[in-house]
Amino acid sequence: xxxxxxxxxxxxxxxxxxxxxxxxxxxxxxxxxxxxxxxxxxxxxxxxxxxxxxxxxxxxxxxxxxxxxxxxxxxxxxxxxxxxxxxxxxxxxxxxxxxxxxxxxxxxxxxxxxxxxxxxxxxxxxxxxxxxxxxxxxxxxxxxxxxxxxxxxxxxxxxxxxxxxxxxxxxxxxxxxxxxxxxxxxxxxxxxxxxxxxxxxxxxxxxxxxxxxxxxxxxxxxxxxxxxxxxxxxxxxxxxxxxxxxxxxxxxxxxxxxxxxxxxxxxxxxxxxxxxxxxxx
Numbered sequence: 001x002x003x004x005x006x007x008x009x010x011x012x013x014x015x016x017x018x019x020x021x022x023x024x025x026x027x028x029x030x031x032x033x034x035x036x037x038x039x040x041x042x043x044x045x046x047x048x049x050x051x052x053x054x055x056x057x058x059x060x061x062x063x064x065x066x067x068x069x070x071x072x073x074x075x076x077x078x079x080x081x082x083x084x085x086x087x088x089x090x091x092x093x094x095x096x097x098x099x100x101x102x103x104x105x106x107x108x109x110x111x112x113x114x115x116x117x118x119x120x121x122x123x124x125x126x127x128x129x130x131x132x133x134x135x136x137x138x139x140x141x142x143x144x145x146x147x148x149x150x151x152x153x154x155x156x157x158x159x160x161x162x163x164x165x166x167x168x169x170x171x172x173x174x175x176x177x178x179x180x181x182x183x184x185x186x187x188x189x190x191x192x193x194x195x196x197x198x199x200x201x202x203x204x205x206x207x208x209x210x211x212x213x214x215x216x217x218x219x220x221x222x223x224x225x226x227x228x229x230x231x232x233x234x235x236x237x238x239x240x241x242x243x244x245x246x247x248x249x250x251x252x253x254x255x256x257x258x259x260x261x262x263x264x265x266x267x268x269x270x271x272x273x274x275x276x277x278x279x280x281x
Contacts (some may be wrong), residue, residue: 015067042116043095043116044114045118048133049069050149054179056146064107069224080092092112092217094112103121104123109123112127115146121137132150145163147165156184157184163191164190176193179188179200182196182198183203190209195226201233204236207251214229215239218280232257233270
């Protein structure tokens with residue numbers, strides 16, 4: 001167990017290495033001894049790449065942790081890695097111990113070194129990248145991807161084919177943040193540091209990034225860009241924009257229902273809400 005003083009010391013050492021990163025050579029043992037422990041701290045949940053209180057749109061990025069991950073890629077050589085019957089050629093191994101948290105990992109799921117799995121997570125054939133955080137009780141469904149450093153809350157369901165974008169560079173860029181009790185419908189894409197508040201439900205095929213407006217269906221007013229507020233049902237839509245060359249339709253996210261905060265909704269009820277708008281989960 002690392003105490004706060006140990007972590008602060010590690011932070012200073014990593015930042016010192018970052019300032020001389022151009023001089024570092026692959027395989028530098030002294031440098032690797034300083035940055036490799038970051039992977040253990042990420043996998044245990046002691047460290048997180050980013051934190052979000054969920055009450056506002058401010059995300060705190062732990063910049064030095066990202067620096068440590070990027071240094072690791074520079075310092076480690078690519079090599080052949082054996083994982084069961086599969087062979088990979090990479091700089092980082094596959095996480096070989098997901099059952100330490102009681103996670104259920106179905107064949108075909110890949111958890112990369114440096115990713116955190118909470119208690120009782122379920123991974124169908126899917127991919128969890130380095131630095132990602134997946135909270136307890138979350139389901140990552142078939143062919144879903146949780147990108148590098150993305151932060152996913154507790155009791156979330158990422159449906160089939162969902163893409164949660166990753167970000168390592170630029171280091172200061174905020175990763176995607178998904179709150180607790182969120183449902184993200186099939187084939188949705190949440191990227192470039194977009195945020196989804198706790199309890200929100202996104203219909204299938206929803207596209208969300210910081211440039212995409214989130215609009216209230218009742219008022220027509222823009223709520224935000226790249227942030228779906230907590231406890232609402234939102235779906236993919238379009239809005240008309242007039243240009244010199246004609247009328248075109250650009251993507252937006254439409255909030256069609258506000259839910260009771262803190263109340264869990266069963267899948268049948270959510271399906272009923274979305275069917276009103278011709279969509280499903």
